[in-house]
Amino acid sequence: MAILSFNPNRAIDLSGFTVPGALATFYDSGTSQERIVYSDPDCTLPHPSPLAADGAGVFPAVYDTGNGDVKVEVRTPDGVMLAGYPMDPAVIVDSDQIGAAAIQFDPTDDIPETNVQEAIERVQANMIQPLLDYGLGVTGNAPLLADIDGTGIASGIYRFGTDTAGTFPPGITAGLGGIVRVWRENSGSAIMVLVDPPGRRHWVRSFGSGSWNVWAYMMQSTDTAENAIWAAGSSTTPYTATPAGVRAGVAALAIGMGQTWTAMGRNVGQSYQNTTGRPIMVSIDYEGGNDDRVQVSANGSSWVTLSWRDSVVNFVVPPGHYYRLTSGQLAYWVELR
Template identity: 65%
Template sequence: MTTIVSFNPNRAADLSGFAVPGALATFYDSGTSRERIVYSDPECTLPHPSPLAADGAGVFPAIYDTGDGDVKVEVTTPEGVMLAGYPMDPVRVVDTDAAGASAIQFDPTEDIPETNVQAAIERVQANMIQPLLDYGLGVTGNAPLLADLDATGIASGFYRFDESTVGTRPSGMASSATGIVLVWRQSAGNALVHLIQKGNRRHHLRAQNDGAWAAWAHLMQSADTATDEVWSAGSSTAAYAATPKGIRAAVGALAVGVGQTWQNPSRALNTVYTNNTARPIFISVTANGSNALHARLQVRVNSSSPWITIALGNPDVDTMTAIIPAGHQYRAFGGDGLECWAELR
């Protein structure tokens, strides 16, 4: 194994610390006076001259050895005077193919079988990243496939689902649908799943409580709107995102006076009428009365219900008003004559 011969100092210096230009280094087999050939290249094909001269600053070039045994070095002035600290036996050497941390060896483990620092560092990095990739973190290709949406032990992470994935899907989602599944886990039996179908903006949520999966729910989005007719009817049980226009339509469908006009329909006393407008209406009736026959304004739910008197006129001319709910029946009962009948409808 080729080694680099490294003696300290690499710069030849005298006792005062001044560099010794042209200092001479001679190399020997350790413990002997037998000269040793050293080289100027890592392949040990170009021998250095012996002795080897330092440059004008007292610095020696790189020195390579075949690594066959220890090396001794003597450094002298150009005049042959030995410098302090020499001879140095043996000289410190460094392997050329395993320098620094990579040369440190240690016992392998099952998870880190490498036996040098550099390779072990790379293995540790790979070991750190691989578990993240297994759970969809940091992937640049396909996320790991989730086999069963109903599995109770899904590890926290980011997954994908496709037509092969079994388990309960959100209502209305085709078995061929694909997409993303995100799993957050609080504990072994409690988690939250977030599912998004490819090509669809709707976000579905599902909670696991004490090991059991709850039903799927979804987050409202701006596209979850209904027509004014749906808001006005007020009969749908589906969830919709509220809009000012929709709220106005819903309120207007029940509010008296919104979208209605005053009218003088043909009406008579003691005659039953029905509010068929599907909205509440406001009526105002002016009738003549007498001490013997007071006019009354009455309303009932339908023909099977009793009449409820909601206004009673005076013996003389009097005006009676009421709000009539949609579908209810109403009448002006009694009185001597009708002066005016107006309806806001």
């Protein structure tokens, strides 16, 4: 049902004085057909017609069935029409609703509702639904990507599964299932992140020049290597650094770390190769003559002289290099290795 609100609820003349006993008559809008109005919200107790105001010019509440607009005429007890009347149509408020739900307005294509409360709810739904379409805010399954190589994938969070086509990272298949996040700068630039649930690895690739580039992955804590690999320094596989690994790598090149001085049984005139895989230091004490030389070589044939006719010589030998004392009387030969 509806409550009829006609302005003013208190009958007032042009001088602003109330009109005690003013009379209100109700009609179907645009006609002279009197309309039955009621004193109760259920529209079961009809008002008399005309409806009289009290001694203060105030009319009681008027209810209507809400079937069509209503015209209102208010006159003095002598039958003179008050200024502002007839009012056609009068304002009708739905008595079954309150607040925003009772305020009516014209619908639109995007918001077909006709009152503020329902329109607010529609606006919220209109805002949230696109987010749900792209996996944001969902509590169930994210949308399934049909093809991860699609060039027009909108920004959002998706899932891939058995039915998903496209180019997957090495070792990843559609059947594994997982999450794909897409962040788009514009139609020609985007980033895709694929999460491999079993390994938790994050694979990343960019979009540009009309296609997706090759996959790369973000390093994670499990991407480590044995200390021996760091020490060898020959692997081209990327690894995350650990303190122990860095120490092993540095120790492989630094002289003194993990090495000890050792007396060596070396012979004068014979060449030796550093096969330790890291630099060593050699200290030789000898009694030299005119042609006594301490030499090193990268290949065992082309020699570089470090000392000639010295009594004590200390020198570094890189990994794989050769070294020798050509002649002389050897007193001691020690190496830090």
